[in-house]
Amino acid sequence: MQNISILGCGWLGLPLAETLIDKHYNVKGSTTQTEKLPVLDAVGIDAFLVNITSESINTEFLNADILIILITSKDHEAFKRLIKFIEISSIKKVIFISSTSVYPNTNAVVTESSPNSDSPLVGIEELFRQNTAFETTIIRFGGLFGYQRKPGNFIRAHNTIPNPEGFINLIHQDDCIQILIGIIEKNIWNQTFNACADSHPKRADFYTKEMAKVGRLHPILDPDSDNVYKIVSPKKLISALNYTFKYSNLMDY
Structure with missing residues (x-):
């Protein structure tokens, strides 16, 4: 059975680790907070304190077959240093979690081959993509929701x-987890995928519905908005994994 290290056992990393453990993977997980170590230990994760801004990374944490990077840092130099530690470790496969924010708003459909914005994430993606010491698959997740992350609370400013x-x-947390497991189990490497639900309702319709669920009725639709957007296509991912989203129709969520 493969050994998997998860860099960042937070909102997504912790339930991902628990699911992998249920599937009998050996899982190491990291946090930057000492008080969270017992939380990871309690669910069977071999827990480590890891901060990529440090001058060194615990070599035992990187003693694994696969590394899943689930932190939100955009520190280019810290990632360069992390990669040097990965190069001398046993890790041969990396999943790097990126974001669909790398695409500018074009008021059109965007795919993995669409132009990127001037985002720090693009440069960090390239650090992993160009490295030949290990294989990397990059997952560009859409906005994350599910469980305690309720979309009805995403809109804050003036209820507008x-x-x-x-x-x-x-994309829902459950779908994120199943997609990551699918990448591992189908052994899909050296790829870049968009990952978001394959339905794209209008913001007015979706957020009005979701805000009502948390008791925030009658939101204001900003009349002065430029109404810029992008529609992120997950077709490449769906094809590669033969994947069906658990939460596909977001208006039924």
């Missing part, structure tokens, strides 16, 4: 929905 005529690109 900006870009109401735009479209959403979201």
Whole structure:
């Protein structure tokens, strides 16, 4: 059975680790907070304190077959240093979690071959993509939601929905986990995938519905918005994994 290290056992990394453990993978997980170590230990994760801004990374944490990077840092130099540690470790496969924010708003459908914005994530993706010491698959997740992350709470400023005529690109935690497991089990490497639900309702319709669920009724649709947007296509991912989203129709969520 493969050994998997998860860099960042937070909102997504912790339940991912628990699912992998249930599938009998050996899982190491990291946190930057000492008080969270017992939380990881309690569910069977071999827990480590890891901060990529440090001058060194615990070599035992990197003693694994696969590394899943689930942190939100955009520190280019820290990732360069992390990669040097990966190069001298046993890790041969990496999943790097990126974001659909790398695409500019073009008021059109975007795919993995669409132009990127001037985003720090693009440069960090390239660090992994160009490295030949290990194989990397990059997953560009849409907006994350599910369980305690309720979309009805995403809109805060003055209860006003900006870009109401735009479209959403979201993905549920459950789908994120199954996609990551699918990449591992199908052994799909050296690829870049968009990952978001394959439905894209208008922001006005979706957020009005979701805000009502948390008791926030009658939101204002910003009349002065430019209504800029992008529609992120997950077709490449669906084809590669033969994947069916658990939460496909976001208006039924």
